[in-house]
Amino acid sequence: MLHVKVFTFSPIQENTYVLYNDAGKALIIDPGCYASAEQETLKNFLKDTGLTPVQLLNTHCHLDHVFGNDWVHKTYGLELYIHPNEEQILAFAPLSGEKWGMPFINYSGPLHFLHPGDKVFLDEDELSILFTPGHSPGSICFYCEKQGFIIGGDVLFYQSIGRTDLPMGSHQTLLHSIREELFTLPDPVIVHPGHGRPTRIGHEKEFNPFLI
Numbered sequence: 001m002l003h004v005k006v007f008t009f010s011p012i013q014e015n016t017y018v019l020y021n022d023a024g025k026a027l028i029i030d031p032g033c034y035a036s037a038e039q040e041t042l043k044n045f046l047k048d049t050g051l052t053p054v055q056l057l058n059t060h061c062h063l064d065h066v067f068g069n070d071w072v073h074k075t076y077g078l079e080l081y082i083h084p085n086e087e088q089i090l091a092f093a094p095l096s097g098e099k100w101g102m103p104f105i106n107y108s109g110p111l112h113f114l115h116p117g118d119k120v121f122l123d124e125d126e127l128s129i130l131f132t133p134g135h136s137p138g139s140i141c142f143y144c145e146k147q148g149f150i151i152g153g154d155v156l157f158y159q160s161i162g163r164t165d166l167p168m169g170s171h172q173t174l175l176h177s178i179r180e181e182l183f184t185l186p187d188p189v190i191v192h193p194g195h196g197r198p199t200r201i202g203h204e205k206e207f208n209p210f211l212i
Contacts (some may be wrong), residue, residue, distance in 0.1 A: 002125050002144060004151075004192060007042060010034035011102070015194050016042065017020070017151050021044040021122050028078070029142065029151050030194060031068030034102065039071050057120065058082045059153025060136035061090035062166065063097050065194060066163075069107035078084040081120075083131065084113040085138025089168070091111070114140060130181045134174020135162030145156055149190040156182055156191055158199040163212045178204075178211060 005018040014032035022037045026046065046053060056078040058065055072078055082090065094106045113119070116131035120142060127142040132155045139162075142151040154162035156178050164171040182191070187202025204211065 002122065002147060004149065006192065007038070007045075009038045010064055010067055011173075013195060014064040014067075014195075015192070016068070017192060018042075018045065018053075019122065019127075020049070020051050023123055024050050024052055025122055026053045027055045027057060027120070027122055027127075028053050028072055028076075029057045030065040030153065031056070031072050032064050032066075033068040033071065034104065035126065039068065039075075042068070043075065050175060053078060054122070055120065057114075057142065058086065058090075059141065059151065059155075059194065060139040061086040061093060061155070062136060063093040063100070063102070063104070065153070066090060066093050066107065067097075067102075068103050071107045073107055073109050078126075079108055079110045079112060079115050081112045083115070083138030083140045085133065086136065087111060087138075089136055089138070092167070114212070116140075126171070132174075132177035132181050134164060134170050134177050136166070137168045137196050139177070142193075143185070148186065148188055149192060150182070150185070152182075152191045152193050154194040156199070156204060157193045157195065158197050159204070159208050160196075161208070162194075169194075175211065183211075 009032040015028040020026035130141040
C-alpha cells in the first residue's frame with residue numbers, strides 16, 4: 001500500500017509529494033524545497049519515518065517543481081525521471097528563477113525518460129504514466145489505479161486548471177489532456193495537484209468551470 005505525504009514549499013506554494021510503502025521505500029515527486037529549512041523539513045520527515053528514497057520524479061519541470069532536484073540528487077544519490085519533452089523546460093528553469101528573483105542550482109545529473117504507458121514500481125505497488133501536456137509540453141501524471149489516486153502536477157486543480165501562458169503552453173492541448181486522459185478515469189479517483197487542495201475526478205467533471 002502506498003501512503004501519500006504532501007509538503008507545501010517555497011513562496012510559490014508548490015506541493016511536494018513523498019509516496020512510501022510499509023517497507024520504508026519512498027518516491028520523491030516534484031521536490032519544491034527552496035530554502036534550507038524546507039530541505040531539512042523533508043529530510044527530517046524521511047529520517048523520522050524511517051524511509052529510504054529510491055526514485056526522483058517530476059510531473060513537469062517548471063521552476064517551482066524542480067527547486068529541490070539537485071539537493072535530492074546530492075543527498076540521496078537519485079537520478080531524475082521526466083518525460084523527454086521536459087528536458088528543454090528543465091534547462092530553462094534557472095533563467096526563470098533569475099527572472100522571478102529566486103535563483104537556484106539546477107539538477108545536472110543523468111536524465112531518465114518516462115513515456116505514456118510506462119510504469120513506476122515501488123515493490124508490488126505501481127504507478128501508470130499518463131501523458132497530459134498543455135500546461136507544459138511533457139507534463140505527466142502518476143496514476144495509482146489500485147488505490148484510486150493521481151499525482152497530477154499542474155494539469156487539474158480544484159475547480160481550476162493549469163495556466164497555459166508560459167512558454168510552450170497550450171490551452172486547447174491542456175483541455176484535451178484532461179478530457180481524454182483524466183476524465184476517462186473513475187469519478188472517485190483523487191487528484192493530488194501541484195498546488196492547493198486535493199479534488200476528485202467526478203467533482204471536476206461536474207463543477208470545474210473550465211470544463212463544463
